[in-house]
Amino acid sequence: MLKIIDRYIIKKYLGTFSFMLILLSVVVLVIDVQQKIPRIENAKLIDPKLDLTYFLIHFYPFWIINLVMTFLSILVFISVIYFTSRMANNTEIVAIISSGASFHRFAKPYLITSLFIACLSLVINHFVLPWANIQKNQLEAYTYNARNKEKVLGTAPVSAQLSRTEYIFVNSWNKGEKRGSGFVFQKFDKNRKMTYELKASDVLWDKVKKQFVLSNYFEKTINKDDTEKLGNGPELRKSFGHNPDELFPNELLGQNKTTPELLKFIQRETEKGNSNLNAHLNELHQRTSMPISIVILTFLALSLSSQKKRGGLGINLAIGISLAFLFVFSFEALKVVSENKSMSPALAMWFPNIIFFPIALYLYLKRANQ
Structure with missing residues (x-):
């Protein structure tokens, strides 16, 4: 019954x-x-x-x-x-x-x-x-x-912390086109002294080769004796280990990851020193x-x-x-x-x-x- x-x-x-x-x-x-x-x-x-x-x-x-x-x-x-x-x-x-x-x-x-x-x-x-x-x-x-469309697809300054000593800044980055201008990459030693800097007038994400294409770049390496090694050129391809969505994440990124992927992402960002998680x-x-x-x-x-x-x-x-x-x-x-x-x-x-x-x-x- x-x-x-x-x-x-x-x-x-x-x-x-x-x-x-x-x-x-x-x-x-x-x-x-x-x-x-x-x-x-x-x-x-x-x-x-x-x-x-x-x-x-x-x-x-x-x-x-x-x-x-x-x-x-x-x-x-x-x-x-x-x-x-x-x-x-x-x-x-x-x-x-x-x-x-x-x-x-x-x-x-x-x-x-x-x-x-x-x-x-x-x-x-x-x-x-x-x-x-x-x-x-x-x-x-x-x-x-x-207004909200501009936040997701528009142009805005962005930054990323690759590790506790490596940083990326882009003065103007278009999230939809994945291109920008005013690119800066900086690396520091454990004493917070800059050891390397890379600048470029323009930056573009090549989704086929999964690399950033830097145009009109200028790089500076600072040695331990404070001497500098300079370099420049019309184009440089460089990979920073992550695509733009990973480097410049928004709140939607977490929604797109399965839980194992999300746990790895949070762990990686924590190790990098990112506290905005x-x-x-x-x-x-x-x-x-x-x-x-x-x-x-x-x-x-x-x-x-x-x-x-x-x-x-x-x-x-x-x-x-x-x-x-x-x-x-x-x-x-x-x-x-x-x-x-x-x-x-x-x-x-x-x-x-x-x-x-x-x-x-x-x-x-x-x-x-x-």
């Missing part, structure tokens, strides 16, 4: 969740496309192939994956609130408990289903989502407004904390909606939606706090779970003991 009920609840859980997932994807896709059509039309002026059809095939499927994984916890929470409230209003839960099953036994299929979704989400977050983000991020800048550390910790929140929010939703209330489904959904958006808002707010170095990334990305877990546990035990 209980196994039949388990299958019934799991079917309800997955069915409602799937419906919510499809509904959110379709509604948000239609709204976003309508909003961004003018910007897509502008992109077509830059490259004729970048029309709406191209974006629908090469951008939006991957954008939807990112969107779904961002709001997966909310979808689970509202889904559980919805179908459990309906079961409570139809007195199905009362009938199950009255048949001799404990509330803990009734909650078993909720645990099984939430763990299944959480494990699937972990795999997607750590290995599949980065692949989708690579496809998405290649075109996403064309859907931004002019909180955005990437946030990405790393969020990939695990968000799936764990699926289990926590499932039991919070079960505790809130498994008892028939005055106001019924409507009041439960109102409470659920409010709590769900508070949960997601707290993640986004804590990201900003962490990136400003006011809180460690690990604490920031796990803080909502730390707060919601005891609340969910208390409400669950309270409901189980009624």
